[in-house]
Amino acid sequence: MKGVLLAAGGASLWGGSGAAAQYLFSRTDINTNWLAAMRLLLAGALLLLWSTYKAPHQVRALATNKKNIFYLVMFAVFGMLNSQISYFLAVKYSNAPTATVIQYLQPVIIIVWLAIAERHWPSRLDNISVVVALIGTFYLVTGGHLNTLTLTPRAILWGVWCAVAAALYTLLPRPLLEHFDALAVCGFAMLLAGVCIIPELFIHPVPHLDLLGWLLIAYIIVGGTMFSYTMFLQSMRYISPAVTGILSAFEPLVATLLAVTLLGTRLTVAAVFGSVLILLTTVIQAIPMDRIPGLHHLTKKEPWN
Structure with a gap:
Protein backbone atom coordinates (compact mmCIF):
# COMPACT_ATOMS: atom_id res chain seq x y z
CA MET A 1 0.00 0.00 0.00
CA LYS A 2 2.85 2.38 0.81
CA GLY A 3 4.43 1.76 -2.61
CA VAL A 4 1.12 2.23 -4.40
CA LEU A 5 0.45 5.52 -2.60
CA LEU A 6 3.95 6.81 -3.34
CA ALA A 7 3.76 5.92 -7.04
CA ALA A 8 0.24 7.27 -7.51
CA GLY A 9 1.08 10.40 -5.49
CA GLY A 10 4.26 11.10 -7.45
CA ALA A 11 2.48 10.65 -10.79
CA SER A 12 -0.40 12.86 -9.60
CA LEU A 13 2.02 15.64 -8.65
CA TRP A 14 3.53 15.41 -12.13
CA GLY A 15 0.09 15.68 -13.69
CA GLY A 16 -0.73 18.69 -11.52
CA LEU A 24 0.48 30.07 -16.60
CA PHE A 25 0.87 29.88 -20.39
CA SER A 26 -2.75 30.74 -21.12
CA ARG A 27 -3.33 33.50 -18.58
CA THR A 28 0.04 35.17 -17.95
CA ASP A 29 2.96 36.53 -19.96
CA ILE A 30 5.42 33.89 -18.73
CA ASN A 31 7.95 32.54 -21.24
CA THR A 32 8.37 28.77 -21.63
CA ASN A 33 12.19 28.83 -21.60
CA TRP A 34 12.23 31.13 -18.55
CA LEU A 35 9.96 28.72 -16.66
CA ALA A 36 12.05 25.71 -17.77
CA ALA A 37 15.24 27.42 -16.55
CA MET A 38 13.70 28.20 -13.16
CA ARG A 39 12.37 24.67 -12.78
CA LEU A 40 15.61 22.95 -13.76
CA LEU A 41 17.92 25.16 -11.71
CA LEU A 42 15.94 25.25 -8.48
CA ALA A 43 14.58 21.68 -8.56
CA GLY A 44 18.01 20.37 -9.59
CA ALA A 45 19.69 22.22 -6.73
CA LEU A 46 17.14 20.90 -4.21
CA LEU A 47 17.46 17.30 -5.43
CA LEU A 48 21.26 17.51 -5.42
CA LEU A 49 21.32 18.92 -1.88
CA TRP A 50 19.06 16.09 -0.74
CA SER A 51 21.26 13.52 -2.49
CA THR A 52 24.40 15.05 -0.95
CA TYR A 53 22.82 14.65 2.48
CA LYS A 54 21.66 11.07 1.85
CA ALA A 55 24.57 9.68 -0.20
CA PRO A 56 27.54 12.12 -0.42
CA HIS A 57 29.88 9.41 -1.76
CA GLN A 58 27.66 8.91 -4.83
CA VAL A 59 27.52 12.62 -5.60
CA ARG A 60 31.30 12.79 -5.27
CA ALA A 61 31.77 9.82 -7.61
CA LEU A 62 29.46 11.36 -10.21
CA ALA A 63 31.27 14.70 -10.11
CA THR A 64 34.86 13.43 -10.25
CA ASN A 65 34.81 10.70 -12.90
CA LYS A 66 35.22 11.88 -16.52
CA LYS A 67 33.13 9.05 -17.95
CA ASN A 68 30.30 9.76 -15.51
CA ILE A 69 30.46 13.47 -16.32
CA PHE A 70 30.20 12.69 -20.05
CA TYR A 71 27.07 10.57 -19.50
CA LEU A 72 25.61 13.26 -17.22
CA VAL A 73 26.11 16.00 -19.81
CA MET A 74 24.52 13.86 -22.54
CA PHE A 75 21.56 13.08 -20.30
CA ALA A 76 21.25 16.71 -19.15
CA VAL A 77 21.21 18.23 -22.66
CA PHE A 78 19.50 15.63 -24.84
CA GLY A 79 17.31 14.05 -22.15
CA MET A 80 16.47 16.43 -19.32
CA LEU A 81 16.59 19.82 -21.07
CA ASN A 82 15.06 18.45 -24.24
CA SER A 83 12.12 16.83 -22.45
CA GLN A 84 11.38 19.79 -20.17
CA ILE A 85 11.28 22.43 -22.92
CA SER A 86 9.41 20.26 -25.43
CA TYR A 87 6.81 19.31 -22.80
CA PHE A 88 6.18 22.94 -21.85
CA LEU A 89 5.86 23.91 -25.52
CA ALA A 90 3.47 21.01 -26.14
CA VAL A 91 1.34 22.22 -23.23
CA LYS A 92 1.47 25.80 -24.51
CA TYR A 104 3.20 8.39 -23.42
CA LEU A 105 4.08 7.41 -27.00
CA GLN A 106 7.62 6.99 -25.71
CA PRO A 107 7.30 3.16 -25.33
CA VAL A 108 6.65 2.90 -29.08
CA ILE A 109 9.73 4.99 -29.88
CA ILE A 110 11.84 2.88 -27.50
CA ILE A 111 10.51 -0.35 -29.08
CA VAL A 112 11.51 0.83 -32.57
CA TRP A 113 14.90 2.12 -31.41
CA LEU A 114 15.84 -1.07 -29.54
CA ALA A 115 14.72 -3.22 -32.47
CA ILE A 116 17.10 -1.31 -34.75
CA ALA A 117 19.95 -1.04 -32.25
CA GLU A 118 19.81 -4.70 -31.18
CA ARG A 119 18.89 -5.99 -34.68
CA HIS A 120 15.82 -8.00 -33.75
CA TRP A 121 12.18 -7.95 -34.75
CA PRO A 122 9.76 -6.57 -32.14
CA SER A 123 7.86 -9.22 -30.19
CA ARG A 124 4.17 -9.83 -30.77
CA LEU A 125 3.43 -7.86 -27.61
CA ASP A 126 5.48 -4.93 -28.90
CA ASN A 127 3.68 -5.06 -32.25
CA ILE A 128 0.33 -4.95 -30.46
CA SER A 129 1.54 -1.95 -28.44
CA VAL A 130 2.64 -0.09 -31.58
CA VAL A 131 -0.67 -0.69 -33.38
CA VAL A 132 -2.74 0.35 -30.34
CA ALA A 133 -0.63 3.52 -29.88
CA LEU A 134 -0.90 4.49 -33.56
CA ILE A 135 -4.69 4.05 -33.56
CA GLY A 136 -4.90 6.14 -30.39
CA THR A 137 -2.72 8.86 -31.92
CA PHE A 138 -4.92 8.91 -35.02
CA TYR A 139 -8.06 9.53 -32.95
CA LEU A 140 -6.34 12.09 -30.74
CA VAL A 141 -4.94 14.11 -33.65
CA THR A 142 -7.78 13.82 -36.19
CA GLY A 143 -10.85 13.16 -34.05
CA GLY A 144 -11.44 10.05 -36.14
CA HIS A 145 -11.75 11.92 -39.46
CA LEU A 146 -9.08 11.66 -42.16
CA ASN A 147 -9.71 15.15 -43.56
CA THR A 148 -9.46 17.14 -40.30
CA LEU A 149 -6.95 17.94 -37.56
CA THR A 150 -8.05 18.62 -34.00
CA LEU A 151 -4.56 19.91 -33.11
CA THR A 152 -2.48 22.55 -34.85
CA PRO A 153 0.65 21.37 -36.74
CA ARG A 154 2.78 23.15 -34.14
CA ALA A 155 1.05 21.28 -31.29
CA ILE A 156 1.51 17.96 -33.10
CA LEU A 157 5.19 18.71 -33.77
CA TRP A 158 6.02 19.57 -30.16
CA GLY A 159 3.86 16.73 -28.83
CA VAL A 160 5.66 14.11 -30.94
CA TRP A 161 9.04 15.63 -30.16
CA CYS A 162 8.07 15.54 -26.47
CA ALA A 163 7.59 11.77 -26.83
CA VAL A 164 10.98 11.45 -28.57
CA ALA A 165 12.59 13.49 -25.77
CA ALA A 166 10.89 11.28 -23.16
CA ALA A 167 12.36 8.22 -24.88
CA LEU A 168 15.84 9.79 -24.81
CA TYR A 169 15.23 10.70 -21.17
CA THR A 170 14.56 7.01 -20.47
CA LEU A 171 17.45 5.55 -22.50
CA LEU A 172 20.35 7.95 -21.90
CA PRO A 173 20.79 7.59 -18.11
CA ARG A 174 20.77 3.77 -18.14
CA PRO A 175 24.59 3.42 -17.76
CA LEU A 176 24.51 5.76 -14.75
CA LEU A 177 21.45 4.27 -13.07
CA GLU A 178 23.15 0.86 -13.00
CA HIS A 179 25.63 2.24 -10.44
CA PHE A 180 24.17 5.39 -8.88
CA ASP A 181 21.05 6.53 -7.05
CA ALA A 182 18.40 7.96 -9.39
CA LEU A 183 17.91 11.10 -7.30
CA ALA A 184 21.61 12.00 -7.53
CA VAL A 185 21.63 11.42 -11.29
CA CYS A 186 18.43 13.44 -11.86
CA GLY A 187 19.56 16.24 -9.55
CA PHE A 188 22.89 16.62 -11.33
CA ALA A 189 21.28 16.43 -14.77
CA MET A 190 18.62 19.02 -13.88
CA LEU A 191 21.20 21.43 -12.53
CA LEU A 192 23.46 21.03 -15.58
CA ALA A 193 20.49 21.47 -17.92
CA GLY A 194 19.45 24.60 -16.02
CA VAL A 195 22.97 26.04 -16.28
CA CYS A 196 22.80 25.56 -20.07
CA ILE A 197 19.82 27.93 -20.32
CA ILE A 198 20.68 30.44 -17.58
CA PRO A 199 20.79 33.20 -20.29
CA GLU A 200 17.02 32.71 -20.70
CA LEU A 201 16.53 34.23 -17.23
CA PHE A 202 18.13 37.46 -18.45
CA ILE A 203 16.86 37.49 -22.05
CA HIS A 204 13.23 37.38 -20.94
CA PRO A 205 11.87 39.80 -18.34
CA VAL A 206 10.53 38.51 -15.06
CA PRO A 207 6.83 37.78 -15.71
CA HIS A 208 4.15 39.95 -14.13
CA LEU A 209 2.40 37.47 -11.85
CA ASP A 210 0.00 37.69 -8.96
CA LEU A 211 0.34 35.59 -5.81
CA LEU A 212 -1.39 32.61 -7.46
CA LEU A 233 11.47 6.61 -7.27
CA GLN A 234 10.95 5.64 -3.62
CA SER A 235 7.88 3.62 -4.61
CA MET A 236 10.14 1.18 -6.45
CA ARG A 237 11.47 0.01 -3.08
CA TYR A 238 8.07 -1.45 -2.24
CA ILE A 239 6.39 -2.43 -5.53
CA LEU A 257 -9.27 16.24 -14.41
CA LEU A 258 -7.65 19.54 -13.39
CA ALA A 259 -7.65 20.96 -16.92
CA VAL A 260 -11.30 20.07 -17.53
CA THR A 261 -12.70 21.07 -14.12
CA LEU A 262 -10.57 24.14 -13.30
CA LEU A 263 -9.30 25.47 -16.64
CA GLY A 264 -12.33 24.80 -18.85
CA THR A 265 -10.48 22.53 -21.30
CA ARG A 266 -12.87 20.60 -23.54
CA LEU A 267 -12.08 17.11 -24.79
CA THR A 268 -14.03 15.33 -27.51
CA VAL A 269 -15.11 11.71 -27.26
CA ALA A 270 -12.56 10.83 -29.97
CA ALA A 271 -9.76 12.56 -28.03
CA VAL A 272 -10.66 10.66 -24.86
CA PHE A 273 -10.82 7.37 -26.78
CA GLY A 274 -7.45 8.04 -28.41
CA LEU A 280 -3.15 1.33 -22.74
CA THR A 281 0.21 0.95 -24.48
CA THR A 282 1.98 1.71 -21.21
CA VAL A 283 -0.18 -0.82 -19.35
CA ILE A 284 0.52 -3.50 -21.99
CA GLN A 285 4.26 -2.91 -21.71
CA ALA A 286 4.15 -2.95 -17.91
CA ILE A 287 2.40 -6.34 -17.57
CA PRO A 288 5.06 -9.09 -17.14
CA MET A 289 3.68 -11.42 -19.84
CA ASP A 290 6.81 -13.61 -19.71
CA ARG A 291 5.78 -14.69 -16.21
CA TRP A 304 17.07 -10.30 -38.10
CA ASN A 305 18.07 -12.82 -40.75
Missing part, protein backbone atom coordinates in the same frame (compact mmCIF):
# COMPACT_ATOMS: atom_id res chain seq x y z
CA SER A 17 2.39 20.48 -12.75
CA GLY A 18 1.14 20.13 -16.33
CA ALA A 19 -2.17 21.77 -15.44
CA ALA A 20 -0.30 24.52 -13.53
CA ALA A 21 1.86 25.17 -16.60
CA GLN A 22 -1.23 25.35 -18.82
CA TYR A 23 -2.74 28.00 -16.53
CA TYR A 93 0.32 24.95 -28.05
CA SER A 94 -2.26 22.31 -27.05
CA ASN A 95 -3.19 21.66 -23.40
CA ALA A 96 -1.93 19.69 -20.42
CA PRO A 97 -3.99 16.50 -21.04
CA THR A 98 -3.00 16.26 -24.72
CA ALA A 99 0.69 16.99 -24.12
CA THR A 100 0.86 14.49 -21.27
CA VAL A 101 -0.87 11.74 -23.23
CA ILE A 102 1.24 12.20 -26.39
CA GLN A 103 4.31 11.95 -24.18
CA GLY A 213 1.06 32.69 -10.36
CA TRP A 214 4.11 32.59 -8.07
CA LEU A 215 2.53 29.83 -5.98
CA LEU A 216 2.00 27.77 -9.13
CA ILE A 217 5.67 28.23 -10.10
CA ALA A 218 6.68 27.13 -6.59
CA TYR A 219 4.41 24.09 -6.95
CA ILE A 220 5.91 23.17 -10.36
CA ILE A 221 9.43 23.34 -8.88
CA VAL A 222 8.87 21.72 -5.48
CA GLY A 223 5.72 19.61 -5.74
CA GLY A 224 5.67 18.82 -9.44
CA THR A 225 9.39 18.10 -9.69
CA MET A 226 11.28 17.47 -6.44
CA PHE A 227 8.56 15.65 -4.48
CA SER A 228 7.15 13.85 -7.52
CA TYR A 229 10.57 12.46 -8.50
CA THR A 230 11.36 11.47 -4.91
CA MET A 231 8.02 9.77 -4.27
CA PHE A 232 7.92 7.95 -7.60
CA SER A 240 7.56 -3.85 -8.86
CA PRO A 241 8.47 -1.66 -11.85
CA ALA A 242 5.45 -3.15 -13.65
CA VAL A 243 3.02 -1.84 -11.03
CA THR A 244 4.86 1.49 -10.93
CA GLY A 245 4.52 1.79 -14.71
CA ILE A 246 0.78 1.16 -14.56
CA LEU A 247 0.31 3.68 -11.75
CA SER A 248 2.10 6.32 -13.84
CA ALA A 249 -1.24 6.63 -15.66
CA PHE A 250 -2.30 8.85 -12.75
CA GLU A 251 -0.24 11.63 -14.38
CA PRO A 252 -2.47 12.16 -17.45
CA LEU A 253 -5.57 11.35 -15.38
CA VAL A 254 -4.88 14.15 -12.89
CA ALA A 255 -3.77 16.55 -15.66
CA THR A 256 -7.05 15.89 -17.49
CA SER A 275 -5.92 8.99 -25.05
CA VAL A 276 -7.13 5.76 -23.45
CA LEU A 277 -5.57 3.71 -26.27
CA ILE A 278 -2.21 5.49 -25.93
CA LEU A 279 -2.19 4.96 -22.16
CA ILE A 292 2.20 -15.59 -17.11
CA PRO A 293 1.74 -19.26 -18.17
CA GLY A 294 0.72 -19.58 -21.80
CA LEU A 295 1.58 -15.95 -22.70
CA HIS A 296 5.37 -15.92 -22.54
CA HIS A 297 5.55 -16.50 -26.32
CA LEU A 298 4.20 -12.96 -26.80
CA THR A 299 7.49 -11.50 -25.56
CA LYS A 300 9.78 -13.62 -27.76
CA LYS A 301 11.98 -11.58 -30.12
CA GLU A 302 13.43 -13.02 -33.30
CA PRO A 303 16.82 -11.78 -34.62
